[in-house]
Amino acid sequence: MSTAETLADSASETLPDALREEIRLLGQHEAHPRAACIEALQRVQREFRWVSDAHLREVAGLLGMSAADLDGVATYFNLIFRRPVGRRVLLLCDSVSCWLMGRERLEAHLSARLGIRPGQTTPDGDVTLLPTVCLGHCDHAPALMLGDALHGDVDTQKLDAILEAAG
Amino acid sequence: MTERPLTGRIRPGAPPPDREAYERAGGYQAMRRALLHMTPEEVVGDVTKSGLRGRGGAGFGTGQKWSFVPKPKPGQRRYLVANADEMEPGTFKDRLLLEGDPHQLVEAVVVSAYALQATDAYIFVRGEYKLAIARLTQAIGEATAAGYLGTDILGAGYALSLHLHASAGRYICGEETALLTALEGRRALPRSKPPFPQVSGLWGAPSVVNNVETLCNVPHIVNNGPEWFKGLGIGPDGGTKLYGMSGRVRRPGAWELPIGTPLREILEEHAGGMQEGYRLRALLPGGASTAFLGADQLDIPMDYGSVEKAGSRLGTGTAIVLDDRACPVGMIRNLEHFFAQESCGWCTPCRDGLPWVERMLQALEEGDGEDEDLAQLQRHVGLLGMGKTFCAHAPGAMAPLGSGLQKFREEFAQHVHQHRCPWPAGGLH
Ligand SMILES: Cc1cc2nc3c(=O)[nH]c(=O)nc-3n(C[C@H](O)[C@H](O)[C@H](O)COP(=O)(O)O)c2cc1C
Ligand code: SF4
Ligand code: FES
Numbered sequence: 380m381s382t383a384e385t386l387a388d389s390a391s392e393t394l395p396d397a398l399r400e401e402i403r404l405l406g407q408h409e410a411h412p413r414a415a416c417i418e419a420l421q422r423v424q425r426e427f428r429w430v431s432d433a434h435l436r437e438v439a440g441l442l443g444m445s446a447a448d449l450d451g452v453a454t455y456f457n458l459i460f461r462r463p464v465g466r467r468v469l470l471l472c473d474s475v476s477c478w479l480m481g482r483e484r485l486e487a488h489l490s491a492r493l494g495i496r497p498g499q500t501t502p503d504g505d506v507t508l509l510p511t512v513c514l515g516h517c518d519h520a521p522a523l524m525l526g527d528a529l530h531g532d533v534d535t536q537k538l539d540a541i542l543e544a545a546g
Numbered sequence: 547m548t549e550r551p552l553t554g555r556i557r558p559g560a561p562p563p564d565r566e567a568y569e570r571a572g573g574y575q576a577m578r579r580a581l582l583h584m585t586p587e588e589v590v591g592d593v594t595k596s597g598l599r600g601r602g603g604a605g606f607g608t609g610q611k612w613s614f615v616p617k618p619k620p621g622q623r624r625y626l627v628a629n630a631d632e633m634e635p636g637t638f639k640d641r642l643l644l645e646g647d648p649h650q651l652v653e654a655v656v657v658s659a660y661a662l663q664a665t666d667a668y669i670f671v672r673g674e675y676k677l678a679i680a681r682l683t684q685a686i687g688e689a690t691a692a693g694y695l696g697t698d699i700l701g702a703g704y705a706l707s708l709h710l711h712a713s714a715g716r717y718i719c720g721e722e723t724a725l726l727t728a729l730e731g732r733r734a735l736p737r738s739k740p741p742f743p744q745v746s747g748l749w750g751a752p753s754v755v756n757n758v759e760t761l762c763n764v765p766h767i768v769n770n771g772p773e774w775f776k777g778l779g780i781g782p783d784g785g786t787k788l789y790g791m792s793g794r795v796r797r798p799g800a801w802e803l804p805i806g807t808p809l810r811e812i813l814e815e816h817a818g819g820m821q822e823g824y825r826l827r828a829l830l831p832g833g834a835s836t837a838f839l840g841a842d843q844l845d846i847p848m849d850y851g852s853v854e855k856a857g858s859r860l861g862t863g864t865a866i867v868l869d870d871r872a873c874p875v876g877m878i879r880n881l882e883h884f885f886a887q888e889s890c891g892w893c894t895p896c897r898d899g900l901p902w903v904e905r906m907l908q909a910l911e912e913g914d915g916e917d918e919d920l921a922q923l924q925r926h927v928g929l930l931g932m933g934k935t936f937c938a939h940a941p942g943a944m945a946p947l948g949s950g951l952q953k954f955r956e957e958f959a960q961h962v963h964q965h966r967c968p969w970p971a972g973g974l975h
Binding site for chain 1: 623632633634635636637638640641672673674675676677711712713714715716717728729730731732733734749790791792793794798799800830834864866867868869872876877880881883884887888
């Protein structure tokens, strides 16, 4: 199986009933249901890590939007993933303060260690490496996020420790 | 001792004050005062008299901005949005307020929303700020339980619902009209002005968007009065400012100081000067979309007017320091990569021009640049300048480029004539 197939696993299933209900309620709480669409996509992503075509269509239906309309919104945002991602997403800041503090070295180290380039996922589906804009942690540059956890003052040694601790 | 109204309750490393601790430290007094003893007009009046100017980058007078909101009509919704998108590279000041004292922002929103007679308020926070989102959620819950949000707040007959919106990573959402479009669940393209959001904003209703730091000043103005606020600043502007510094300085960080504090004091006293072995070449005084100031311009007071007179902008007040061991062209390439990537794509000069600029800078870095490229880059500074594009994104992108082409003329020329980047390993140091 290719990486893409490993990752795409569960994404063709329909959304669980509880999640469908949750998304319907999110829409109802708004004067205009579509206002809930980002939050709805984030919930899908929390469960499935990314938003498949099938799931996108379901969410659109629940919020009274066309799939094309919702896809227009989804693809606009850097952190709504319309392609499969690994179990862990590593967001490595590529903005200016981190660049000044040597983030290029971290990227080279990560690519060598994981055997992937930015934008790719390790063949075992463990880590997706993505460059990201300033994380607002510039006083501790270079910075990165692994999942929901923010890390600052990262050097190659600390980077190895972070990857291993969370492994 | 200098007063630090905005950060006085923040203890680095410690959890933020909960509602009770916040109240013990004087919190929610401004809310009581405003809702029980002042008319909305009086609150707007105090903010206007204080001279408070927007801390989100443009520096617009807050009282003046609020004065454009039409009189309330019965049954009409009105919105206040706290802009906590903070995605401008090099900027990390609002995060301090969000994480360090979330109740201060909640109170600021209640008082400001009351002044504007808003029915609904939003805090629009970038999704990557996980800790801020958790702490704000907690604070909003505590405030709701205490009756400070919801219907008939303090029995004053004022009702407000506050929503927390976590975004999904897109710099342009910080632009106020794009932000409103994002809240409506659409592709967050900026809107044309006029109509201004104060008249026709979220769902066509009157709406005000203010930066987090701007709003956090409001309870303190209500508590202590506009004259007190004016007295906090050193120069013509009132209040304090969260200044910050990142790059090769000894102690990168953010500090609340009197607005108008000289750049030199921020660099040398607060940031501890440059790191051993690094010299200051230039800096961007207020984030990625401000123009470079040189090492000979450190005596500038960091107030709106003085920084503008020096050819830049106060912007967000968080400076990015370029040292002598990093390549200036490489730094500008990095900045333009950001702006090209984050262009919303709506208007041609920005959508097509920024990637072109980035590619020319890349070519210079790789030794493939020509003299003509420098002229082309200069031409783009004009073509993407203020008034040429639909929103301020592209002009912001041109600020470091235009000033960089002047300040680093020699370094740019070296890239062309030596057919390589003269800095060993560019930014890889
Ligand atoms: C491209 C772009 C990005 C912006 N990002 C932010 C932001 O992240 N936070 C912010 O407060 N203002 C941002 N602004 C400024 C807002 O449009 C708006 O002026 C500001 O939120 C108003 O608040 P203030 O008057 O309190 O400063 C941005 C502007 C532009 C053009
Ligand atoms: S200037 Fe850039 S970001 Fe602004 S509307 Fe035009 S394309 Fe979009
Ligand atoms: S530039 Fe990397 S965290 Fe701000």
